[in-house]
Amino acid sequence: METGAIQLESVPGPVDVESTLESGHSYLWWRADDRTYDRLGAHGGDAWYRTVAHGEVIEARQTERAIEWRSTTDADPLLRELLGLHDDLDEIRETAPKDAPVRAAYDAYPGMRIVRDPFFGCLVSFICSAQMRVERIFGMQERLREHYGEPVEFDDETYYAFPEPTALAAATEQELRDHKLGYRAPYVQQTAELVASGDLTVDDIRGQDYESARDACTGFVGVGDKVADCVLLFSLGYLEAVPLDTWIRTAIDRYYPECDVGNYAGTSRAIRQRLNGEYAGYHQTYLFHYLRSTTE
């Protein structure tokens, strides 16, 4: 076992691991303790989180001055990448529009960062997210891991990685339905088949300009514009991607009604411009959480 700590003073801008991992833009981490997911802030923000990424088990928690970690490897560079710790959050916030809703949203969750999830897990988890509450999406990914994931030993325990594309491609639709994926079951199976066969992979997406990348991503089954935007934003680092979900549509109706031009591509361009382009996805994610936390 290796252990270490990332000093917060080495990270540009504030950090909040809890809101980064529990707000529902990554579904690939889980609580390492017995405490269940709950309202943000309910546990003092010092909980241990665990994931298996690139075959390595990583556990991390935030303390007053550092992010402590335990892992099967030197997790420092991997953690910085996965948690978006390279993003200069102060600079990003500076680019946000200075209106009341965005300001309030940034004040509500200082330190929340955009994750960089491994591609396939991000893709499948957001296919599963269609018409599904945030809390339940975690459970679906947990069942996929435990039924189809490769075991990894760590600290005398066995944990399961997110399934490889071949493993989910070999699953039957009925099996996936039995694991409560509902009508998303064939989407996940067929998308896994596309990736496993090499017919459509991350290499067909990464590196292209934003709108071309989004179009390419909708080639997966169960992936429309919205899920494609989530994958570009939460896995591939397209920080300008603005997923137009029910919550951000409410925000558009309320605060930026002129941006709704009646179709996804046009509304996407308008709200992206309204949120000042380059980091529009960051600002959207803050708005999403602000709205979700203040309307329930």
Place this chain on the structure above:
DNA sequence: CTCCAGGGAGCCT
């Protein structure tokens, strides 16, 4: 009981 959740596919015009 009904309504709805970080939507998308298939089919129609």
Place this chain on the structure above:
DNA sequence: AGGCTCCATGGA
């Protein structure tokens, strides 16, 4: 391109 309808599941 744009507008239906259907699709599972479970908590409010």
